[in-house]
Amino acid sequence: MAKPKLTRKQKARRQFLSSVGYTVAITSAALAGYIPIISNASHRLRPPGALAEKAFLSSCIKCGQCVQVCPVKAIKLADIDDGFGIGSPYIDAREQACDFSCDGLQCVLACPTGSLTHSIDYPAQTNMGVAKLNVPKLCLAVQGQGFKGKTRHNENYQGILRFEAIDRWYPVPLADQEFDLEICDLCVRLCPIEIRANQCDAGNPPAGDESQCPPRAIKLVEFKGNDGTKRMKPEILDGCVGCGVCEMVCPTQPSAIVIEINKDRDLGKNQWMPDANKVKTVKELK
Amino acid sequence: MSFRNSLSELFGNPPKRPDKKSFSIEVQEMHATKKFDKVRIQAIYEEIAEHKKLPQKWRKRRWATLIIVNLLFVVSLYFDISMLEGSLTASRFVGFHMADLNSALQVMLAYKHIVLNLVIGTVTIFIMWWLLGGRTFCSWVCPYHLVAELAEMVHEKLEAKGWVKDHPFDRRARTWFWIIFVILALVTGYTVYETISPTGIISRALIYGPGLALIWVALLLLFEIFYSRRAWCRYGCPIGLTYGLVGSISPLKVQYHLVDCLHEGECRKVCLVPHVLDTVIKGKAAGLDVDLGADCTRCGRCVEVCPTKSLTFKFKGFGDKL
Numbered sequence: 001m002a003k004p005k006l007t008r009k010q011k012a013r014r015q016f017l018s019s020v021g022y023t024v025a026i027t028s029a030a031l032a033g034y035i036p037i038i039s040n041a042s043h044r045l046r047p048p049g050a051l052a053e054k055a056f057l058s059s060c061i062k063c064g065q066c067v068q069v070c071p072v073k074a075i076k077l078a079d080i081d082d083g084f085g086i087g088s089p090y091i092d093a094r095e096q097a098c099d100f101s102c103d104g105l106q107c108v109l110a111c112p113t114g115s116l117t118h119s120i121d122y123p124a125q126t127n128m129g130v131a132k133l134n135v136p137k138l139c140l141a142v143q144g145q146g147f148k149g150k151t152r153h154n155e156n157y158q159g160i161l162r163f164e165a166i167d168r169w170y171p172v173p174l175a176d177q178e179f180d181l182e183i184c185d186l187c188v189r190l191c192p193i194e195i196r197a198n199q200c201d202a203g204n205p206p207a208g209d210e211s212q213c214p215p216r217a218i219k220l221v222e223f224k225g226n227d228g229t230k231r232m233k234p235e236i237l238d239g240c241v242g243c244g245v246c247e248m249v250c251p252t253q254p255s256a257i258v259i260e261i262n263k264d265r266d267l268g269k270n271q272w273m274p275d276a277n278k279v280k281t282v283k284e285l286k
Numbered sequence: 287m288s289f290r291n292s293l294s295e296l297f298g299n300p301p302k303r304p305d306k307k308s309f310s311i312e313v314q315e316m317h318a319t320k321k322f323d324k325v326r327i328q329a330i331y332e333e334i335a336e337h338k339k340l341p342q343k344w345r346k347r348r349w350a351t352l353i354i355v356n357l358l359f360v361v362s363l364y365f366d367i368s369m370l371e372g373s374l375t376a377s378r379f380v381g382f383h384m385a386d387l388n389s390a391l392q393v394m395l396a397y398k399h400i401v402l403n404l405v406i407g408t409v410t411i412f413i414m415w416w417l418l419g420g421r422t423f424c425s426w427v428c429p430y431h432l433v434a435e436l437a438e439m440v441h442e443k444l445e446a447k448g449w450v451k452d453h454p455f456d457r458r459a460r461t462w463f464w465i466i467f468v469i470l471a472l473v474t475g476y477t478v479y480e481t482i483s484p485t486g487i488i489s490r491a492l493i494y495g496p497g498l499a500l501i502w503v504a505l506l507l508l509f510e511i512f513y514s515r516r517a518w519c520r521y522g523c524p525i526g527l528t529y530g531l532v533g534s535i536s537p538l539k540v541q542y543h544l545v546d547c548l549h550e551g552e553c554r555k556v557c558l559v560p561h562v563l564d565t566v567i568k569g570k571a572a573g574l575d576v577d578l579g580a581d582c583t584r585c586g587r588c589v590e591v592c593p594t595k596s597l598t599f600k601f602k603g604f605g606d607k608l
Contacts, residue, residue: 015454015455015456016456018453018455019455019456019458019459019521022455022459022514022517022521022522023459023462023463023466026463026482026522027463027466027470029482029502030467030470030478030479030481030482031470031478032481033476033478033481033482034474034476037476054475055397057476057477058393058396058397058398058475058476058477059393059396059397059399059401060393060477061375061376061385061386061389061390061393061404061477062373062375062389062477062480062486062490063372063373063375063376063377063389064372064373064490064493064494065371065372065376065377065378067494068363068371068372069371076494077490077494079497079498079499080481080487080497080498080499080501080502081498083481084474084476084477084478084480084481086480086481086486086487086499087375087480087486087487087490110371110378112372112376112378112383112385112401112403112404112407113376113393113397113401113403113404114399114401114403
């Protein structure tokens with residue numbers, strides 16, 4: 001049977017309705033991006049200076065300029081399975097943590113929208129999260145063990161880290177470095193905040209600026225094991241910013257220490273500020 | 287074309303029927319006395335039939351520009367030369383901020399703050415595309431536009447074989463989308479449009495590597511090939527409308543000259559947005575020289591295929607305004 005011929009008016013009506021259908025379908029597809037947000041599926045460690053998650057996602061223009069400037073290539077962009085978070089930057093700390101080897105927070109400077117807030121100047125002021133000893137029984141120090149050899153070497157690990165003794169400007173592959181430690185303290189000795197604090201104690205603060213001396217972030221504390229042997233345990237201190245280097249360098253698989261992401265990242269609250277009395281002018285620094 | 291009609295057409299209304307009584311006497315006479323040199327028209331048709339391939343000069347220039355601009359982002363990152371950093375949503379050209387107008391709009395509506403760098407980038411891009419014609423962004427830079435053009439060619443081939451049929455939508459849908467995404471950004475506080483923006487997705491995929499989001503782009507292209515020709519650019523993309531608004535006040539236009547036109551209609555066959563060429567239909571031109579409307583992407587296809595050179599690029603200077 002032949003289809004009845006539609007009048008012009010019927011055709012126009014049909015087209016209008018199909019256009020409404022098209023609009024509804026595409027809008028629904030876009031709104032499906034809400035699902036990963038509500039269901040919290042996109043629990044991401046954000047780059048230094050990221051605003052609180054909600055404000056961060058609204059203000060980020062998804063351009064990836066932060067990705068481009070990072071010297072250790074720690075920043076990646078989220079895919080469409082992050083919904084509204086598509087194209088937003090995140091860090092997978094275990095794969096490649098931010099080791100602040102740019103010193104100047106390049107990602108923050110590159111951000112065109114202030115989604116990575118321009119109100120911070122130093123690594124110690126960031127607030128990405130806090131380290132946590134997630135699986136104490138895996139931790140070598142807790143077991144009273146040392147560490148000899150190359151960390152994560154057998155994983156064919158590609159991540160890089162700055163060792164100032166090797167090269168101030170070029171980070172090198174972590175898995176190439178030999179260690180010989182009586183008690184494993186990689187998470188402490190490689191912590192970028194601890195490194196800065198140590199430099200300060202040695203009278204050699206970052207950029208020669210005493211005001212940049214940060215509070216301590218992590219230390220090993222001694223305790224006695226059930227068998228009476230001496231053991232050590234990492235303790236997280238106020239200065240931890242959640243950069244993820246400890247998670248990256250931990251030789252156990254999975255990492256005994258991980259970053260708990262700080263979604264609120266309420267900057268200004270509990271945020272370390274440089275000591276105003278110690279701030280020197282550029283002239284004084286020279 | 288009047289500014290009002292140009293906007294009305296941009297928002298998706300059908301081209302207005304011109305009021306012939308309002309035409310100047312000169313134009314009325316031109317329409318009435320236009321002699322059709324049938325021999326010449328016949329000769330033109332024969333010539334077109336002979337050269338099966340239409341001229342490609344502007345298309346080649348345009349595709350080359352589009353590919354170069356997008357490659358510039360890729361090359362800049364690959365060789366770490368900081369020439370064009372970022373992606374199409376926001377970038378720095380040798381250090382100077384640029385921000386896509388629609389992305390910047392989404393961010394400012396969602397975030398509800400005005401960011402200085404974004405203002406600088408937005409103004410720069412606004413001035414640039416105002417000078418260059420607005421939707422010039424679409425046909426000369428947008429990477430989705432290029433793949434959609436290729437999809438359109440496939441669609442046309444399949445249509446010629448009778449395997450697919452075009453299902454046009456109401457062009458006003460693009461305006462609805464624009465309004466919907468403005469409201470969604472304001473209400474939800476998220477840049478909802480970026481989730482599905484094929485422009486942003488392809489640009490990032492080129493620069494930072496492919497991802498799952500390309501599946502969405504592929505679905506859009508399949509939809510365009512098998513169901514509705516160029517559905518995204520014509521009836522969907524709010525970026526196109528944003529740049530169309532910029533183009534509505536741009537000095538760079540394609541201009542139609544009634545005098546030489548023989549109304550063969552070759553231009554309308556190749557036009558990416560044929561409604562802007564409504565004025566070339568016999569008896570419709572309201573003046574001797576008519577600017578095409580804001581929705582024109584300044585792709586130059588009509589300029590190169592017109593057998594009588596009745597369509598040209600025109601940069602309007604102060605002289606024209608007087």
